[in-house]
Amino acid sequence: MSYIVLRHRDIPDFNKLDVYQKNGGFAAFQSAVTKMKPNEVTDVVKNSGLRGRGGAGFPTGMKWAFIDNKNWPHYVVANADESEPGTFKDREIMEGNPFQFLEGLALASYAVGANVAYVYLRGEFWQLGILLDEKIAEMEKAGILGDKLWGTDYSLRIYTHLGAGAYICGEETAMLESLEGKRGQPRVRPPFPPAYGLYGKPTVINNVETLTNVPMILANGAEWYKAIGTADSAGVKVFSLSGRVRKPGNYELPFGTTFRELIYTHGGGVQDSRAVKAIMPAGASSSLIVVNDEKILDTPMDYATVRTLGGDLGSASVIIIDDSVSMDWLVNKTVHFFKHESCGKCTPCREGTYWMSNIIERIQHGHGTTGDVDLLLNVAKQIQGKCLCALGEFSTMAVVTGIERFPQDFKNAVSPAPLPPVYVKESEGMEKA
Amino acid sequence: MSLEKKYPEEVKQILSKYPPEQKRSAVMPLLYLAQREEGYLTKTAMQDVARIVGITETDVAALVGFYTLYHDKKEGKYRMQVCTDLPCALRGAEEFMEDLCSNLGIKVGETTADGFVTVEAVTCLAACDKAPMFQTQGPDGIKYHENMNVDRTMELISVLRRSGREVEK
Numbered sequence: 001m002s003y004i005v006l007r008h009r010d011i012p013d014f015n016k017l018d019v020y021q022k023n024g025g026f027a028a029f030q031s032a033v034t035k036m037k038p039n040e041v042t043d044v045v046k047n048s049g050l051r052g053r054g055g056a057g058f059p060t061g062m063k064w065a066f067i068d069n070k071n072w073p074h075y076v077v078a079n080a081d082e083s084e085p086g087t088f089k090d091r092e093i094m095e096g097n098p099f100q101f102l103e104g105l106a107l108a109s110y111a112v113g114a115n116v117a118y119v120y121l122r123g124e125f126w127q128l129g130i131l132l133d134e135k136i137a138e139m140e141k142a143g144i145l146g147d148k149l150w151g152t153d154y155s156l157r158i159y160t161h162l163g164a165g166a167y168i169c170g171e172e173t174a175m176l177e178s179l180e181g182k183r184g185q186p187r188v189r190p191p192f193p194p195a196y197g198l199y200g201k202p203t204v205i206n207n208v209e210t211l212t213n214v215p216m217i218l219a220n221g222a223e224w225y226k227a228i229g230t231a232d233s234a235g236v237k238v239f240s241l242s243g244r245v246r247k248p249g250n251y252e253l254p255f256g257t258t259f260r261e262l263i264y265t266h267g268g269g270v271q272d273s274r275a276v277k278a279i280m281p282a283g284a285s286s287s288l289i290v291v292n293d294e295k296i297l298d299t300p301m302d303y304a305t306v307r308t309l310g311g312d313l314g315s316a317s318v319i320i321i322d323d324s325v326s327m328d329w330l331v332n333k334t335v336h337f338f339k340h341e342s343c344g345k346c347t348p349c350r351e352g353t354y355w356m357s358n359i360i361e362r363i364q365h366g367h368g369t370t371g372d373v374d375l376l377l378n379v380a381k382q383i384q385g386k387c388l389c390a391l392g393e394f395s396t397m398a399v400v401t402g403i404e405r406f407p408q409d410f411k412n413a414v415s416p417a418p419l420p421p422v423y424v425k426e427s428e429g430m431e432k433a
Numbered sequence: 434m435s436l437e438k439k440y441p442e443e444v445k446q447i448l449s450k451y452p453p454e455q456k457r458s459a460v461m462p463l464l465y466l467a468q469r470e471e472g473y474l475t476k477t478a479m480q481d482v483a484r485i486v487g488i489t490e491t492d493v494a495a496l497v498g499f500y501t502l503y504h505d506k507k508e509g510k511y512r513m514q515v516c517t518d519l520p521c522a523l524r525g526a527e528e529f530m531e532d533l534c535s536n537l538g539i540k541v542g543e544t545t546a547d548g549f550v551t552v553e554a555v556t557c558l559a560a561c562d563k564a565p566m567f568q569t570q571g572p573d574g575i576k577y578h579e580n581m582n583v584d585r586t587m588e589l590i591s592v593l594r595r596s597g598r599e600v601e602k
């Protein structure tokens with residue numbers, strides 16, 4: 001099957017405007033603007049079964065339909081803040097296939113009646129910002145962006161905006177705060193962005209990969225798209241495969257592909273031919289899926305089925321953990337990440353990640369006791385369900401599933417009898433997000 | 434010289450991206466602009482940015498304190514920000530970091546004696562399949578260096594020292 005999202009792998013120079021147009025590029029956008037009503041575009045996307053690729057898996061067309069038509073102007077923001085450890089798909093999409101992504105953004109903007117759209121890029125994507133600015137300028141010159149497109153009343157401008165190194169800005173309301181020139185701290189919801197978004201105006205926020213699917217759906221129809229993948233999860237997904245595999249990288253595959261096919265057929269198998277011990281299917285925010293039975297690897301990857309294994313597919317950033325890794329080391333890594341990235345707004349997350357970090361550091365330095373493992377689990381569980389956004393929850397996933405599903409790793413890392421108290425240098429105070 | 438006087442075109446271009454009544458949105462790109470030459474934000478630069486967008490200096494400082502890519506202290510001309518997060522660590526990033534530091538004769542977070550390079554450990558940079566990797570943050574913005582080893586990194590540093598520019602090998 002040819003590519004739907006990573007089409008630059010099929011067609012050379014696909015990031016050039018003339019090549020993209022020669023291959024049908026911007027025909028969907030032009031025909032939408034000149035021949036379709038905005039809600040008809042939304043309906044096609046709704047019927048295709050497309051779900052958000054950023055992690056939450058929310059139905060895209062439904063999100064667009066939620067836009068409040070009594071309050072204007074409307075905005076669309078492309079979420080290009082890709083920061084989840086293990087996720088590196090949006091970068092390849094924007095580098096290799098920038099016009100299809102921008103066409104998807106343009107179609108989303110037309111569908112919800114937005115005349116201005118922003119691409120919120122993580123600050124580290126500096127070079128990509130330069131590239132996209134060039135591509136946007138080419139589109140303006142070619143009359144694909146600008147005022148009164150193709151003689152209609154519809155006008156559209158797209159701007160890039162660089163973040164500055166904060167994972168939390170991938171959370172949609174934190175992203176809006178950041179775009180408004182504030183610290184990236186999530187808002188209380190409801191109201192949700194389709195009612196109250198950028199500058200208090202109705203706003204739709206979609207992930208880069210989600211948007212990049214849209215032109216192909218408009219060009220080929222909802223039924224075509226729906227026929228790919230599974231009943232629960234339509235279409236293709238770009239799986240970012242990393243960790244202990246021989247060939248890490250992005251693999252565009254239909255939903256429902258098994259872990260085994262991803263790891264062994266595409267990823268070349270596990271390094272040093274070791275056994276898979278655990279899988280984190282949604283990056284550092286994942287629950288640890290235990291692979292104690294070969295059959296687990298035959299699980300098809302779609303949102304509903306991965307949930308039956310006690311995890312979420314999320315952004316499909318599949319990190320492979322082999323049997324040389326001890327989970328206390330891994331948990332130290334994820335906790336360190338979330339402690340660094342906590343925005344500090346909600347006390348359970350800000351303080352909880354700090355204390356989880358202190359405890360797991362103590363264990364890692366050989367000063368832990370069994371009581372510390374219980375304490376770590378206890379702190380994690382006190383964070384759960386008490387924060388405004390998902391970051392608090394995410395920070396506990398590997399901790400809780402690590403301790404509960406791999407108890408032996410933690411038992412081996414601590415001393416059974418209480419040790420005399422030792423001085424452990426506490427980490428510094430509040431860090432940058 | 435104030436930021437508006439030094440970079441009139443850039444400031445105008447940045448402000449044009451946002452609705453005229455939402456100038457505050459321009460604060461982040463303006464901070465990058467203000468940081469370009471010195472590699473960090475001086476008090477005067479923050480005052481300039483605050484004046485342009487019409488917020489207080491405290492508001493600006495609060496942003497500088499929040500976002501990782503803004504700096505309020507002078508450090509190396511180039512910051513080498515090595516990802517040591519989970520996926521990179523599973524592919525040898527920690528060993529790379531250790532070797533790099535010992536080659537440069539500094540510890541993580543320190544700057545070489547000539548003030549040229551600061552080595553920092555950072556969280557995920559979305560290049561997990563190309564570890565070990567790092568980005569350089571310097572006068573020309575941010576650039577990725579992927580599938581790196583210590584030899585190639587030392588070579589990059591000497592190219593930077595010689596030419597003042599990043600030439601990808």
